[in-house]
Amino acid sequence: MLLINKVFRVGTYIRLSREDGDKQESESIGNQRKIIERYAKENNLTLVQEYVDDGVSGTTFNRPGFNQMIEDIKAGKIDMVLTKDLSRLGREYIQTGFYIENFFPENNVRYVSILDGIDTFLDTTNNDITPFKAILNDMYAKDISKKIKSVIREKQKNGEYMCSTPPYGYKRHSSIKNKLVIDEKVADVVRKIFEMYDNGVGSILITKYLNDNHYLPPRAYRQIGKVIDENDFEHNWNEVAIMAMLKNEVYIGNSIQNKRVSISYKVKKLKNISEAEQIRVNNTHEPIIDKDVFERVQCLAKARGTNTKLKYEYLFRGLLYCKHCGRKLQIVLKKNQKRQAKKHPYITCSDHKSRGCYALNMNYDKFETQMLDIIKQICKIYANKEIFSGMYDTVTKKSLNLKEKLNKSLNSIDKKIADINIKLDKMYMDKLNDLILEVDYRRYADNFIQERTKLLEQKSELENKIAQADKTIEDKGQVEEKDKELEKLINEFLSLEKIEKIHLYRLIDKIEIDKDKNIYIHFNFAKLEMISQNMDEFIEIEKIIGKMHR
């Protein structure tokens, strides 16, 4: 296939600026040159002259290399200009705009900005955003916003408290910047809230207690400055705030920040950050709440869920989720059809009929016995160092092999995508040069684009799988501290005569059940999860626990 017939004499322009400094390798002269050379090769361009400005700011057009290039254009030595991105050409909008909109066209010069996809000789929509990009470069907004963000993040990593308002129970240190100290005026209120919940009082009753006694909620306290105001009926506590407080690690002295970040410097919408990306620093300030109390409260909060009125307390209540709709499963009493008199607890997805989910109807008592057996088995495997390390090595090896395979597939998909892009580009050029008809172009292009969409889907699927494999491999390097914690929990668990809810909650995150009564246990510890996923290969699990359901 043929590209544009004209052979361009290409001048490349490279600029390393003071503001980019040496810090950003991506902007280095060598890197700019590499990108340009690769592009030239892929597009069969002949580079005639390279113009370089080293250490010259993008806000001035008084640059020796740039000036030489302009002279050469006027002299007709080059008729195409290639830069890595638009900001290399310049950061000053009016001037940059002048060259792109006036000077280059007047001198019949084609301008290509590789990373922005701008090509003044092509009718591409990328060109339409050129003025906006130039404006952004002018403002330098993106980079500035990034810099501020990373400074804040650094501070958060150092355990500094960067949020605008301290949480209820704390105030700012009088002299140390971004440091929290206990606000003794209200610390007892916080303690009271945790104590009540720890003693089985639910969030609704706690809310009622605080409102009945005229405690001002956090924001009103900050505004009015009083802990209790008998005359104020306007400000009220609510359960959501109470639950958020009960779950906030700030009260045991930890800082978790970067919970939400804005998506970009332009869009100030906040997006939630996965737990792994949050910045957690332990012991940054004095705790108000005892770690033990806090942990018990977390277990209780999980167990209660949204159900505040528990009639019967089942060991697994609160841990069970429907695999299909994701909702918490209910345990209900049902009459046994054969013997009308006796009622049995059943696990069910409530309102399943109206919501189009499945009834499940699983006998809870049997489930509980068998589940406890399985969890004990898993703990025993972990406790047996020989079995466990054998299993561990095998799983790691498997994951490594799998990852290698997945990476190979990923590479081949990438190649295919690149291939399609090249074909699309070439076809597009042919269309511009009237080498193929519009209808034919559409037909071919649609096919290619469809194929590319499929490939991109496959790609993201593969990337997910690779991330999963990575997780398994990485877990081997889990910190020793976590191992010790797990070891302690397991020994405790195995020595228990009667297992309490709290022990289960420490080990298990949730248990999912599907319509075929398959059970999926999610542990709080990757190693236990690994055992549960692989144990049937190592021991005949069926023999130990029998058939899980029915």
Ligand SMILES: [Zn+2]
């Ligand atoms: Zn369901």
